[in-house]
Amino acid sequence: MAHCSTVLSQIVQIFPRHEFQALANKHHAGQKFRSFSRWSQFVALLTAQLSGRDSLRDIVENMSAQASKLYHLGVKPFSRATLSRANEQQPHKMYEALFLRLLNRCQSLAPRNKAFKLKGKIYLLDASLVDLTLSLFPWAQYRKSKGAAKLHIGLDADGYLPAFVNMTAGKEHEINIARELKWPKGSYIVFDRGYTDYSWYQELTEDGVFFVTRLKTNAVTTPGPLRRGRKSPGVLRDQQIKLKGVDGTYRKVRYLDEETDITYEFLTNELDLPAATVAQLYKERWQIELFFKWIKQNLRVKSFLGTSYNAVMTQLWIALCAYLVLAFLKFQSKLRHSMQQILRLLQLNLFERRDFMGLFKPPELKNTIDNNQLALI
Structure with a gap:
């Protein structure tokens, strides 16, 4: 039987280590790490997203149980306090940069949206609230006694990839974020009435x-x-x-x-x-509603491992990286499985030593019937 590394090991090969380390060196705060690293943080949080882990204790115990299968990835055992401190203090901008690099790779493989024959790209713009406890997340002011974060997404209709991403306090109006975005000339932006602003309409037209x-x-x-x-x-x-x-x-x-x-x-x-x-373009806007529903149901973007803005953004960017990983695997391998089917199979086999593509092949059925028994006499 041919040797296979773990499914997780095959997945993280999507991220070239030299590129990752260059980003880690650029986006670092404080003293140098001794045994822990940004790579360990990333692998731990990506594994948590793909395997559905909800707490720091759950993540650390899960990683410790699989230590023998993670050693070759360059990940050493670490404590909850170490992971928590990295989430709170190390800049989330690193994972935003990593997300943008992976996004470029996904966009090069994404299938063209065949429902429209337009020259320009189509983007679906919307925002969604994530409820937070105001006493734990004081920066996420929404109402007098309620906290929330607002996730702003511009979804590329080719492959339904999150091309524009931002997260703010819940009280931030969508139009303020929309005004900051730079859309390609000739593109089509689809949004609901929550973005009504006539002066912005005029700016888009002039651009x-x-x-x-x-x-x-x-x-x-x-x-x-x-x-x-x-x-x-x-x-x-x-x-x-x-x-x-x-x-x-x-x-x-x-x-x-x-x-x-x-x-x-x-x-x-x-x-x-x-x-x-x-009319068909506006109907396409429903896809971003489905996107928000999918990530809230399948990724960890509603419960957070830290309370600071940096910790929340770190978890958010890695969750979106996990989404792009699934999309990349789907596009590159030309799998007919849905994103949810791919995620479910990964959850069951993340630390198994088997070929990644073998997960999605139907099991071979052995014929136990003697063909001679079926011959007519």
Whole structure:
């Protein structure tokens, strides 16, 4: 039987050690480590994400039990206090940089979104709250007696990868973060009415960025000419409009969803896109809702191992790195399994010595029936 390293060992090979160490040297605070390292911290927290560990004690005991299978990875035993101190004090910016490098590799393998034939990239923008105890996370002020963090994501529609990520206190409005993002010229941004800001719409238009959103019911608009041509099924009205206090021409598309029998009014600055495609783009926004639901159900982004902003961000970035690892394995190996199926198989076999691809092959069925018994006499 051929020798195989553990499944975990095969996974972390995605991260070249020399690149990782260069980032560790760049993003370091305080004195040098003696026996612990940023690599040990990363392997421990990545393992916690992939195996579903919820506490520092759980992580340390799990790693100690598998010490003989981790030695060749360069990970030595460590205590809860050591891991906790690293999470609190070592800059989370290192894992943000690591995430961006892995994101570039994933984007080069990600399948193109075949539902749309557009020249520009499509990004789905949204934010989601993560409830926190205000007494333990005082920086996460949301309401007078409630704490929360807000996770801001810009999801690339090609492969559904988190291309833009930020985390703030819960009271931070989404539009403040959206204004800081630099979108590629010619790209399409899809977001809900929570991002309504006419001056931002104008900035996007001036930057050559297209957007699709829903128009508020109390919006003050000046109607313009109707778009000519045959309307697609579901399109009730397609009209150019002016927004109050904003320069430029925009477009309102009224659309009837036959499945729900609900009428929507979409707003866009793309004057040449078919009305049905405008509606289809906004429907695609549902994918970011599914993304938030997936990471909250399958990764550790609701309970945290530390209370400081740095500790929370460290755990968040490593959780997103774990998501990219799953996506990278799926794209590179061209697996037909869902992300959840891949994660479940990894959880059961993370420390097993077997070929990674062998996890996803169906078991071979041995034929125990004598073919001669089936012959007709």
